[in-house]
Amino acid sequence: AQSVTQLDSQVPVFEEAPVELRCNYSSSVSVYLFWYVQYPNQGLQLLLKYLSGSTLVKGINGFEAEFNKSQTSFHLRKPSVHISDTAEYFCAVSYSSNTGKLIFGQGTTLQVKP
């Protein structure tokens, strides 16, 4: 079955510390991978995406993610977080290029503490 697993439901971290949010997906021949951020009472905003090419993808707000095909992972990283990064983060995978359907992980709450 096609699935996406975000391994941590909550990640507390101090301001200016590095952070990694983990995402694994069920294996498939080809996938497209995404990270979205949701601030309180708002819609989802695209942080970054992997479609093909370089496995290291850079996104907005200083975030980056690395596609690892052998480990079927797409972990999100930021070297130094800010209070304003406090939000819900969703990993999503498209297994079908024909429909554009995205399957989302359960979400990870990033709590940045001063």
Add this chain to the structure above:
Amino acid sequence: DTAVSQTPKYLVTQMGNDKSIKCEQNLGHDTMYWYKQDSKKFLKIMFSYNNKELIINETVPNRFSPKSPDKAHLNLHINSLELGDSAVYFCASSQVDTRTDYGYTFGSGTRLTVV
């Protein structure tokens, strides 16, 4: 200009009522979606239309009926509302056919509360 706009933003209604949520996108995308986000923030796809044609219809009660009058609009009508329908409903759009960009653009959501 808002790229994907949903109305209303909040909707409080009684059980048994019928309600509609409207969505419009001005991005020229060919595909639109409805997602439901439950109280645990889990996002699940409900429907998808590509150029007004239904292409995804997940296991959703028949009380939910999407309608796409043109490729820029996708509405969601819900009959006989139940308590369990309370959730945040997100509309999204993407460009699929030209295969240049699969990222979704989301609306800001409609928070439906059934009492």
